[in-house]
Amino acid sequence: MKIAVIGSTHAGTAAVTNMANMYPEADITVYEKNDNVSFLSCGLALYVGGVVEDPQGLFYSSPEQLRSLGVTMKMQHAVQEIDTARKQIKALNLVTGEEINDSYDKLVMSTGSWPIIPPIDGIKLDNILLAKNFNQANTIIEKSREVKHVTIVGAGYIGVELVEAFQQAGKKVTLIDGVDRILNKYLDEEFTDQVEQAFIDRGVELRLGETVTRFEGENTVEAVVTNAGRVETDLVIMCVGFRPNTELLKGKVDMLPNGAIKVDDYMRTSNPDILAAGDCCAVKYNPTRKAAYIPLATNAVRMGTLVARNLIDPVMKNVGTQGTSGLHIYDLNMASTGLTETSAQAMDIHVKNITINEKHRPEFMPTAEDVMLKVSYLPESRKIIGAQVLSKADVTQSINTLSVCIQTGMTIDELGFVDFFFQPHFNQPWNFLNKAGLAAAETRKVELV
Known part of the structure; x- marks a missing residue:
């Protein structure tokens, strides 16, 4: 069996690691455009900010490790064409210029995503950079050494992490986003207000609700112009989101409107001999029970593992995702799972919400930090559909617990009586998750009176 893996x-x-172990007789060939594999882009800002001193720690595998499993690694090879009818691949060696033709029995598409590059006037000026892979991270580090003012466009996770990194490095930092608050896809306003204030308190300029209209400069960027003003700057980093890398299969397999490949529960595309995983494809989103584009490394590794399990026969279903994620900015720890109140409204889904403010452990302890938890649930079934937490204490694992609650269909009322341990070092006799469930039950009593 010949298996071709792209990306x-x-x-x-x-996928490759598992397939090499499961099918030792298979002929597995990997085509990868870069000169490395397995870069943890979620650590990019930590690397740029100097928290991670040895970048090798951001790789959990290598071409050499995969070759040791018997895999043929075509590094710095770009696949240019896929003939799905003949099961053939045409690739280009980016170093030598040599063209390669290959065939496959099974094809695994794991081409990932690429930063969105808006068609803004002047975007090709020098010192306007992207933040995704290892080479781009090194470019950011090199270019930022001598600059004084860095402008970040896009207030998602990578954008705000880079803001923190550059502010702590002593740079003047401006953050621009077209939405009127940061992290709007992950947290509701009462949470993002606190993170925004943390930036403001440290001198970060927030230009929210502004749209970039052009970049100015001779050869190198000198200013960012928005619909509300002008920002003189030395360096711009674009962090406005990601798009799936799926042009090779356009018109050949079913896709979402944004180009994300549709897969079934077993990671199979509409072509039975092509499987897909990671940021190039859609995933089952449990809060809505629909396919959604949620590019997260956690989703990707699970999907890749499932590709190997289901390569020949469909044996293990994908249980789906809640889009669970976390973030640490300065002394604030935050995480979310499922739908927020904001995202539910955008999808025209009616939810109820319960918000509690508690101490993370008894106040007789030397320290007891504030915890804000918000849980969203469906009004009729009472099933939990989303949650968010923020605290100076690291209580983010509570969101992993609530992710399981969403996946298994737990109700907000049941949450009030889940068995959680008590130990004064860690929590209260009634865990704050329990208290959210109990508070929702009290709210219901009032509604029924």
């Missing part, structure tokens, strides 16, 4: 970051590396 080897998270999903591809997981």
